[in-house]
Amino acid sequence: MSLIIEDLKKEASQIQIISPIGGKGSRALPIEIISALRNQLGKEIEKELYVPKHILKVKNKPLLEWFIEYFKMNGFKKFVFLLNEKNSEIKEFLEKAKNKYSDLEIKMGFDPKVKNVGKGKAILHAIKNGVIDKTKKSILAFPDDFIFYKFAPLELLLRHLHYRTKDKKIIATILLVPYIKLPYGVAEVEEIKVKKFKEKPNIPLYASTGMAIFEPEIFAYIEEIIDINSPFPVEIEEAIYPILAEEGRMAFTLLPSGEDWIAVNSLKDLAKLEEKLSKGGF
Helix, strand or coil: CCHHHHHHHHHHCEEEEECCCCCCECCCCCCHHHHHHHHHHHHHHHHHHHHCHHHCCCEEEEHHHHHHHHHCCCCEEEEEEEEECCCHHHHHHHHHHHCCCCEEEEEEECCCCCCCCCHHHHHCCCCCCCCCCCCCCCCCCCCEEEEEECCCCHHHHHHHHHHHHHHHCCCEEEECCCCCCCCEEEEEEEEEEEEEEECCCEEEECCEEEEEEEECCCCHHHHHHHCCCCCCCCCHHHHHHHHHHHHEEEEEEEEEHHHHECCCHHHHHHHHHHHHHHCCCC
């Protein structure tokens, strides 16, 4: 088994991790509190309260640092981060990361200067500027999609390679969880009565963790389909994934449990992540 892992790590070392992190992220306080403070103290206070989501700390370590170390542990050495040029905090973090992780290749690309970017436009712009290498396999992943399963990227790679021995049409494999946990209770009703009630149930729907592996052919789809001048943000999951699925070119693999993934979209999610890590969940 160790020989298989080492062989996979050699393969992984040549794969580029693409991580679009150009969105505004989240704030250090809930929007209701910021709105109240803005009304009292003016708009200027908003800048002081803003913290990019990807450098929020969990157990005294920014999400971006957890992300880099997670993939490094799995043998990945090439990173491409796509960010907003105005985001000086993230730029500064990544410049320091280049020195800290001198054995890694960490590149930065910047969003196109258009309104309403989205991950699709960011990736297309990085392809055209040569920041993304169109000849390499790639993994798309995000620091705010925190995965606890230690070897998930290597298992994703292994499954993808296996699927392609069976069907060369497959050019993408996405990592899913077998269910999603609703953050609220649900009721089954009949006329005026509640027949059943369940608090925060697990729903048997395959949910995307945000992580996917691509063959280089994916970039031709992106260049052909995504319009960088669209007035709307373009997400690769909306523009590209449905087409790959329809053409039978996308496969999937599963994490063992929905509890192996936390999407950090709020302070509540951040607190949940902190608690799980404090209990040795990683």
